Amino acid sequence: MKCTDARKFLYAFADGQLSVRANCELLDHLKMCSSCSRVVDEHQALRSAIGRSVASAPVPSGLRASVTAALSSEQDSAASVIAASGRRVFSWKSSFLRPRAIATAAVLALAITGTWLIRPSGPAAVDGGAARAVDGRVTAAQMSELHLSHAALGRGHQGAELPATLGEAAGAITRRLGGKAEVSPPNLSSFGFDFESANLCRIHDGERGVGGHIVYASRSGGEKISFFVAPKFAGLDQPSDPGSPIERPFMEYELASAGSRNIALLAWHQEDMTVVCCGDVNVDDLKLWVGAIRTAMADFDGQLRRAREEMIGSGGVCNHGAM
Amino acid sequence: MGTRGGGTFSELILCHLDLVYRVALKLTGDEHEAQDLTQEVYLRAHRSADKFELREYGAKPWLLKILHNAYFSRRGQMRRGPAMASDLSLDDFEAELEAERHPPVVDGGMNWEGFDEELKQAIESLSPEYRSVILLWALGDLSYKEIGRVLGCAIGTVMSRLHRARQQLNQALGGYAEERGVKASPKSEGRSETTS
Numbered sequence: 001m002k003c004t005d006a007r008k009f010l011y012a013f014a015d016g017q018l019s020v021r022a023n024c025e026l027l028d029h030l031k032m033c034s035s036c037s038r039v040v041d042e043h044q045a046l047r048s049a050i051g052r053s054v055a056s057a058p059v060p061s062g063l064r065a066s067v068t069a070a071l072s073s074e075q076d077s078a079a080s081v082i083a084a085s086g087r088r089v090f091s092w093k094s095s096f097l098r099p100r101a102i103a104t105a106a107v108l109a110l111a112i113t114g115t116w117l118i119r120p121s122g123p124a125a126v127d128g129g130a131a132r133a134v135d136g137r138v139t140a141a142q143m144s145e146l147h148l149s150h151a152a153l154g155r156g157h158q159g160a161e162l163p164a165t166l167g168e169a170a171g172a173i174t175r176r177l178g179g180k181a182e183v184s185p186p187n188l189s190s191f192g193f194d195f196e197s198a199n200l201c202r203i204h205d206g207e208r209g210v211g212g213h214i215v216y217a218s219r220s221g222g223e224k225i226s227f228f229v230a231p232k233f234a235g236l237d238q239p240s241d242p243g244s245p246i247e248r249p250f251m252e253y254e255l256a257s258a259g260s261r262n263i264a265l266l267a268w269h270q271e272d273m274t275v276v277c278c279g280d281v282n283v284d285d286l287k288l289w290v291g292a293i294r295t296a297m298a299d300f301d302g303q304l305r306r307a308r309e310e311m312i313g314s315g316g317v318c319n320h321g322a323m
Numbered sequence: 324m325g326t327r328g329g330g331t332f333s334e335l336i337l338c339h340l341d342l343v344y345r346v347a348l349k350l351t352g353d354e355h356e357a358q359d360l361t362q363e364v365y366l367r368a369h370r371s372a373d374k375f376e377l378r379e380y381g382a383k384p385w386l387l388k389i390l391h392n393a394y395f396s397r398r399g400q401m402r403r404g405p406a407m408a409s410d411l412s413l414d415d416f417e418a419e420l421e422a423e424r425h426p427p428v429v430d431g432g433m434n435w436e437g438f439d440e441e442l443k444q445a446i447e448s449l450s451p452e453y454r455s456v457i458l459l460w461a462l463g464d465l466s467y468k469e470i471g472r473v474l475g476c477a478i479g480t481v482m483s484r485l486h487r488a489r490q491q492l493n494q495a496l497g498g499y500a501e502e503r504g505v506k507a508s509p510k511s512e513g514r515s516e517t518t519s
Contacts, residue, residue, distance in 0.1 A: 017466065046496075047461050050442065050457065051462060051463050053439060054345050055345065057344075057345045057348050059340075059344050063358055063361065066362065070362055071365060156366070
């Protein structure tokens with residue numbers, strides 16, 4: 001075997017990737033050729049040196065404990081996931097509510113007092129000074145804290161029980177919250193926000209305190225938007241919250257945060273669900289994104305209310321409340 | 324900690340924790356990001372436990388694959404299939420005995436002792452794609468096929484990236500060798516064509 005032929009196989013030989021026969025042929029050549037032998041030696045020396053460099057890196061002493069704890073928490077959280085109650089879930093699908101009809105990314109922020117991730121990989125609970133409500137009331141400040149704490153986890157917020165894509169996560173949330181109507185969160189990619197994670201989160205300790213939470217991340221500046229949908233809860237209507245709700249189809253808040261930008265929050269009730277959008281984005285942008293969808297929803301609410309009134313008036317039994 | 328498979332699965336994956344972290348550290352160059360990435364890898368592994376078949380795919384390559392995907396996913400650079408695999412042959416990876424090689428030491432071989440920092444910097448200077456293949460290669464116990472599985476590419480692509488990564492490393496390290504004075508003059512040794 002000549003060097004010109006052997007050269008083709010030297011690296012593969014050095015990496016142990018040749019067949020037995022090819023190995024033997026090359027070994028015979030290497031016994032006689034110092035140049036090719038040197039190439040093999042240096043190749044293997046480089047490999048060993050890099051391997052030693054990798055192996056010598058110190059591992060943080062607490063890493064195993066933190067990973068083990070995270071896995072344990074996930075295990076425990078998965079065991080305590082809320083069972084679907086059969087309740088009807090907020091549905092974007094109903095008439096105007098389809099995201100495609102509304103060029104907005106409504107971020108639904110589940111206001112959760114105390115904040116609880118079903119699958120925490122970071123902090124198991126948000127401690128922003130907000131006590132966890134037990135009566136189904138959640139303030140805008142608590143919603144904001146929930147958004148900030150969960151969004152800060154990045155992809156670590158992703159729930160183990162939920163798919164990691166927008167459409168599939170929406171379907172899974174639908175099933176978890178009732179499944180009778182489909183949750184169809186909007187695609188915000190045209191606004192520069194991509195789906196990042198989805199989870200089920202406990203908003204409050206009261207009955208029906210868990211809802212779906214989808215986080216979108218900005219491609220450019222690190223901003224996050226949260227989209228929450230949950231069984232209807234109170235608190236956002238309360239004037240004692242920071243910021244004052246204005247008389248519009250949605251409740252609007254702008255909350256100070258430790259970051260460079262305030263948190264904008266919009267919320268509304270839709271049948272027996274509450275929808276909240278919030279993020280460290282400009283409140284006017286958020287209103288622009290959600291305004292159209294909310295207006296459409298308000299129109300739908302009006303139609304639904306009138307239909308119910310007609311049904312009741314004609315002896316029907318529908319007695320749903322709408323915002 | 325409760326685990327799927329009666330405790331075996333967690334033991335199976337946690338025994339590779341140090342390796343996963345170290346590779347993550349070499350990929351990211353940042354301790355905090357490496358820790359975060361490592362945790363993400365294990366959470367993903369935990370969630371995907373049902374899809375893992377030990378007999379088909381060893382735990383270590385599987386974890387490294389998750390690491391690779393997580394790393395590039397964070398960078399927004401999910402790899403999609405091989406490049407040029409079908410056009411590659413061993414001729415493309417022919418060892419170059421002339422210009423490509425770094426200057427040899429006079430006594431007949433490059434000694435990497437004492438080049439730890441330079442080696443670290445040279446690895447960090449590689450592009451993420453080359454850095455990841457070099458790290459997997461350097462672990463020493465993954466075949467080209469297994470490396471291809473981790474990276475999600477064909478063996479030919481593995482070989483191509485390894486070849487180019489080594490070229491870049493040799494260039495960088497050759498420079499360090501010159502600075503250290505551990506080089507011979509380019510023509511200090513004759514090379515003989517040997518036929519066996």
